[in-house]
Amino acid sequence: xxxxxxxxxxxxxxxxxxxxxxxxxxxxxxxxxxxxxxxxxxxxxxxxxxxxxxxxxxxxxxxxxxxxxxxxxxxxxxxxxxxxxxxxxxxxxxxxxxxxxxxxxxxxxxxxxxxxxxxxxxxxxxxxxxxxxxxxxxxxxxxx
Amino acid sequence: xxxxxxxxxxxxxxxxxxxxxxxxxxxxxxxxxxxxxxxxxxxxxxxxxxxxxxxxxxxxxxxxxxxxxxxxxxxxxxxxxxxxxxxxxxxxxxxxxxxxxxxxxxxxxxxxxxxxxxxxxxxxxxxxxxxxxxxxxxxxxxxx
Numbered sequence: 001x002x003x004x005x006x007x008x009x010x011x012x013x014x015x016x017x018x019x020x021x022x023x024x025x026x027x028x029x030x031x032x033x034x035x036x037x038x039x040x041x042x043x044x045x046x047x048x049x050x051x052x053x054x055x056x057x058x059x060x061x062x063x064x065x066x067x068x069x070x071x072x073x074x075x076x077x078x079x080x081x082x083x084x085x086x087x088x089x090x091x092x093x094x095x096x097x098x099x100x101x102x103x104x105x106x107x108x109x110x111x112x113x114x115x116x117x118x119x120x121x122x123x124x125x126x127x128x129x130x131x132x133x134x135x136x137x138x139x140x141x142x143x144x
Numbered sequence: 145x146x147x148x149x150x151x152x153x154x155x156x157x158x159x160x161x162x163x164x165x166x167x168x169x170x171x172x173x174x175x176x177x178x179x180x181x182x183x184x185x186x187x188x189x190x191x192x193x194x195x196x197x198x199x200x201x202x203x204x205x206x207x208x209x210x211x212x213x214x215x216x217x218x219x220x221x222x223x224x225x226x227x228x229x230x231x232x233x234x235x236x237x238x239x240x241x242x243x244x245x246x247x248x249x250x251x252x253x254x255x256x257x258x259x260x261x262x263x264x265x266x267x268x269x270x271x272x273x274x275x276x277x278x279x280x281x282x283x284x285x286x287x288x
Contacts, residue, residue: 007265007274008257009278010274011274012274012275012276012277013273013274013275014273015273016265016271016272016274017271018267018268018271018272021265021267021272034178034192036180036192038189043187043188044187045180045182045189045245047238048178048180048243060267090266090267091266091267092264092266092267092275093267094192094262094263094264095255095259095265097265099262101263111239112239113152113153113239118238118239118243119236119237119238119245120236121148121151121160121165121237121239121241122234122235122236123162123165123236124162126162127159127160127161127162128159128160128161128162128237129157129159129160130151130154130155130156130157131156131157132156133156134153
């Protein structure tokens with residue numbers, strides 16, 4: 001049994017111990033959990049990235065979203081090179097404690113391609129279509 | 145280079161080969177990709193689950209969402225035991241080809257706890273609070 005399973009039947013508004021929940025987050029074998037970032041007002045899903053325990057703690061403590069970069073193997077304070085930061089509005093974890101959903105306020109494009117969100121390859125019956133306009137060119141985004 | 149990287153600069157409406165995109169999906173070491181399910185009209189994020197290549201092909205071909213159950217190690221046609229199915233409205237893949245975003249029409253609760261979505265553990269400054277009403281009790285959901 002886990003703290004998530006133990007508490008899933010509790011009613012709306014029930015309060016649980018935050019440190020105990022944080023200690024029970026189910027990180028994968030690489031020490032990471034997937035994190036969905038959703039724009040808090042438009043409800044667009046912007047991206048999915050990963051956090052380790054340190055990135056999660058920093059995000060909750062500072063209110064600025066910090067991921068773990070799997071390619072760079074380092075903490076990744078979203079926007080540190082592009083200037084396009086994510087401010088945290090709220091954080092949730094799911095029923096089995098292995099996925100986070102963040103409501104964020106994203107400055108400009110969330111995607112490294114300069115698009116607002118990363119999900120711009122859309123499946124159609126006979127093709128995949130680019131569905132997403134480039135807001136700022138990557139050359140412009142990363143010249144800083 | 146990947147087909148995703150190669151095409152990321154193309155304009156809105158550009159068409160790509162669907163079979164080539166499907167062949168390039170970046171499954172993890174277990175052969176899975178994370179999949180975000182979002183209710184198509186309200187834009188609520190309902191859940192995150194996983195697909196292997198077979199589940200993805202079945203979902204795109206049938207229009208009914210099929211995941212891979214990591215606990216049961218089997219295809220999981222969402223709603224097969226609870227009756228709470230997900231119909232596919234659209235499917236997208238992200239800029240680096242390792243995450244899917246589905247727009248779905250979810251019948252009733254998406255969560256095994258009987259709640260509409262799985263993200264009902266909400267972080268507050270000094271606690272984690274249950275934020276999500278049970279729509280149908282799990283006993284009722286799974287008695288079928």
